[in-house]
Amino acid sequence: MTDEKRKPRMLEKRIHGLYDDLPGSERALADLILEFPGDLLVYSATELSERGGVSKAAVTRFVQRLGYQDYREMQREVREAQEAGEPIYLNTGLLGSTVDRARLQQHLERDVANLRQTLEAVNPDDLREVVRRCLAARRVWVLGFRNSYFFAAYIRRQLIQVRSDVTLVPAAGQVLMEDLGSMTPEDLMIAVGLRRRTPTLGRAMQIVRDLGVPIAYITDRVAVTTPKLATWTFPCQVRGVSLFDSYVGVMSLANYLCTEIVSAAGERGREQLNRIEDLMGLMGEIDPSN
Known part of the structure; x- marks a missing residue:
């Protein structure tokens, strides 16, 4: 491989391109990798050969046939894909196929770790300034695409x-x-950009910054270019145990930010809240008995 930017799912494309011409032993390896490519980071070349029921020499031939210098280079590509949040590379066969207590415990421990790592990384001074600017701003804009849109809507x-x-x-x-x-420039933007970001997010943040509008940015810990466009950045740990990212840290941070804003709003905030409750009562929009 060259040092040029890694193309998404290149490992799969290489395997599919050669699949029909692979000998039986290497086709067994191809099937194994295509099912759970993320497992390549867990197994050594020897362990992969044992799982596939082939010789280690077959693994070496297969890796070189795909165009990699060695097994470690192929693993590095998988690691980069996982860091980019590509779902097929986050999936794993190690969890098994049935729900049990051990899997639930693993899921719980990952979520707890994500929550702790996210909140420990928060800069209180940045958070206080975002709270202040949110209440002082002429208008607040909340931006999000794909999965991030749901958190933007919540905020x-x-x-x-x-x-x-x-x-x-x-x-x-x-x-x-x-x-x-x-x-x-009297406005504030709160942008949410979790991994697998669209190009539109970066372009929009660049334009907003150039307009002189401050940006509070909730993102993940592997974002590289978009945090440079933000005034304040809050990186969240989103690592999941398998295919899907874990967003417990994102939701907790969003909840805490909004809670602090409500608290700082004081009497003005209470008046707004009371007015909304009165109007909802007139409309009958909430069923207290349900």
Whole structure:
């Protein structure tokens, strides 16, 4: 491999490109890797040969046939894919196929670790400044794409309890820059960008920053370029035990941020909240008996 940027799922593409011409022993390895490519980081070349029921020499031939210098280079590509959050590389055959107490415990321990690592990384001074700016801003914009959109929507839902002019973007079916056309430096953007980010996120953050608008950015710990565009960055640990990322740390951080904003809003926030509750009562939007 060269030092050029790794292309997504290159290992799979190489295997599929050669699959029909592989000898039987190497085809067994191909099937094993295609099912759970993330397991390559767990097994040595010797252990992989034992799992596939082939010789270690067959593993060496297979690796070289794919164009890698050695097994470690192939592992490095898988590690980079996992760090990028590519789901197929996060999946693993090590968990087995049935739910049991051990698997639940593993899931719990991973979530607890994610929660602790996320909150321990929070800079309290940055958080206090975001709280202050959120209440002082002319308007708050909350931005998110793909999975991040759900957390952006949650933040917006909480903030409208204590202040007006909180806008979730992008709006469904709309062009993002039309939504942001009235943005000024007196505003604040809260952006959520969890891994497997779209190119649009970075471009939007660049434009917003160039407009002089401060950005509070909730992201993961492997983000590289987008944190440079933010005024304050809050990196979250999102590592899961298998295919899906764990977002307990993201949700807890978002909840804590909104809680601090509500607390700092004081009497003004309580007036807004009371008005909303009165209007909801008039509309009958909440069923207290349900």
